[in-house]
Amino acid sequence: MSVDVNEVAEAEVALRTSEARQQVLIEGVPQLVWRAVDHGRWAWASPQWTAKTGQAEADSHDFGWLDMVHPEDRPLAMEAWAGAIDGAEFHADYRLCHPAEGRYRWYQTRATPVRNDRGDIVEWLGTSTDVDDLRRLQKRQEVLLAELQHRTRNILAVTRSIISRSDDGERSTEDYVAHLQGRLAALARAQVLLTRAAGTDVDLEGLIWDELLAQAVSEDQISAAGQSVAISPKCAEVLTLAIHELATNATKYGAFSRASGRLDVGWSIETRDNRDWVVILWKERGVPVIDAFPRRQGFGLELITRRIPYELRGHGTLELKPEGIESRIEFPLRSGESILQTDAGSH
Template sequence: MRWRRCQLKGSRMARSLKENEACRDAAAAIDVLAAIDQVLAIGESQVTDHRAAYRCLGLLIELTGARQGAIALHDPAGDALLTLATQSSYSAGSGHYGPDRGSAPRIFKNMGRAAQILAGDAVIDNGGSELALGNQTDEAWRVTSLLGFPLRQGGKPRGVLLLADRPDGFLEAQLGACRQLAPAIASVIAGAGTLQALQRTEHWLETLVDGMPQLVWRARDTGAWSWSSRQWQAFTGQSAEQSRGSGWLAAVHPEDREPVRRAWTRALQDDRFEADHRLYHAEDADYRWVQSRAHAVRECGGRCAEWIGTTSDIDDLRRLQHRQQRLACELQHRVRNMLTIIRSVYDRSMESGGDPEELASHFRGRLDNLARTQVIVMQSADGKVDLETIIRDELLSAAAHGRISLAGPEVALPAAVAEPLGLAIHELTTNAIKFGALRFAASRLDIAWAVTAAHRDTPKLTLEWREHAVPAVPLAPIRRGFGLELIEKAIPYRLSARSTVDFAPGGIGCRIILDLPASEGDGRLAATK
């Protein structure tokens, strides 16, 4: 009987132990399921992969009772393990799991063991020389126990999970918990890393778009905009909301809106949107010419998902092109005029008769004068010629010396006025060197000019050439040469001027009065008074 009672008592104890063990297993399973839920919640919180690994590591340390741990990811490019997160209770006090901000946790002094775990399977080691990570013999570099588990995703190595220094060592229960949690942890870290990569890419694209000089936008097939860049908003003054749909057309010049709509209709057939139009510029409160271009973004099946487009400011370029066209036309006109002047100079020079060498010298002098005027015109940014510069260049080229005085304001002459007026000054200078004030040392030459203008009247330029104390009494010539024909007939005809030549005692006098044209485009006077 006694033996029978002992047997019954042992059976009851065995059943009690089994029940207690089952309860412990159930509790452990519940803890693991709760930990899995927390890991999945971490994945939904949209944190970085470092933060996700750190939080998952904290859950594992709390679940297994380890004192420190680490998660490292495998870098296929360098075939190395890169530390993602670490936690240790040694540096923050018992029961607190925080990042070790001092020296690196002892578990990560050497990653050689972690690489072995990545290549193989889970490892539990509760003692022995194997726990000295690497070849270090210093006791401070040792761990008392180690649990290592590989993190895999899609059957490929993703990283390793290391836990260390559990006071009672690691058991199969802790390994089972890691085995159940590892897939969720690997998935969460990978998802967080993907999200972080997407966020970095998005930030990079935003930075790239913000640094572009073009106005960037997105639209649907109908031309309805879904997004516009900050450049568009700054250029047009529209907000992002105002530009959506067809609102962007409000910034297009009213005369260009219908052509732009037709361009969108053609874009559906040509798979490319192109339009040059005027766009409102908020800073100038005016319209500027722009060039808009867009391409369709198609999905794998060929369906158009959206359009990505840019708008570039080409207003300055168009102005330069138009100016270039005007300059080309002006050059053609100027060349024709110059050839006409040269032919006229040649004809008049030949008609005057005389010694051939003298005629050739006069002709060369007149051509040189025209050439100097053209040089001044080409050197000027606005194609204007300063009157005083014409006079000084002519006197210097003729090596004129003596008592000469120049007086007058700054006057900018267009080429059409400077050419005949320069020829007139050349003829007067040549005559003065041969017969007048520039031949005799005691003589004097005064050249003066002035600009006068009544209210709202066209300004008038008056040029006076006056020679003094010439010994010989000038007489009016019997035959009228090229110089007199130019001053008394050609200049009045070409410039609508009034000109007179006075053969007075003491020297020749000449007066030329002509209207000064306004500068092209802005109505400013060609003279600076």
């Protein structure tokens, strides 16, 4: 029997070309590619496996790859292999070690059986796809959805409270409408602050100035300064309404109601029992004592003396001094505290 040498040579070249293409393809995909035999015993792993996990390819053979799986996820991975013995596809999501990041990342792992002419499984071809960022985004979306639902309920509850506490049976219709519009506007400003960058802290100075300037008063009557402080969304919502009530009272009865009036607002951070506390001092001057205090004590006083302690685990006081109103608001600084933890308006 004669053999065509040229045909053999061409076949060998074609085989090498095919293998080279396969190697380029395998090394070019972002997934970790591997081969396994019975019960999940690995026989080969692509270079991506070593690049991501730091484990040498040879060390991944047999069940060595399990060393890179998070200890809590190893039973799940082996259960998935046990369920795939009958020929079903292998599906499992587990975390793999990433030394470069010093943590584990989630991977979606899938494998398909390769069968011979008799239909017997001879090996498995599998891929592990990094889905860690996707899972984090999905989790973030769930949190944001829950936050939106809670915030909607919270806004409605606060609005209901504002409406009921703005009418004491003595106000004129015009006065009632003005109070209600002012409070709803303050609530709207709070929501704008919270939605500029969802889940991020709010600048305290900007919050205070927004409420003061909303009263359209002269800045010459105001001194407002303090340390740079970022407060959580939860604190921002409560504080916006509290500062609004103080500023509204100052406009009607206090420092902003006369040219001689002055307002000093200061804030700072104090350390108490190894925790940072925010302290806000509101002092009005140049106001006759008889005119300084609000005619009706309701929503604003409740915000400062009751909801500051309840919502922010702090303290709030409102006192009449010889020259005007003084208020002290203090609460522990809890950066990043979500609006989900707010119970505003429910009590």
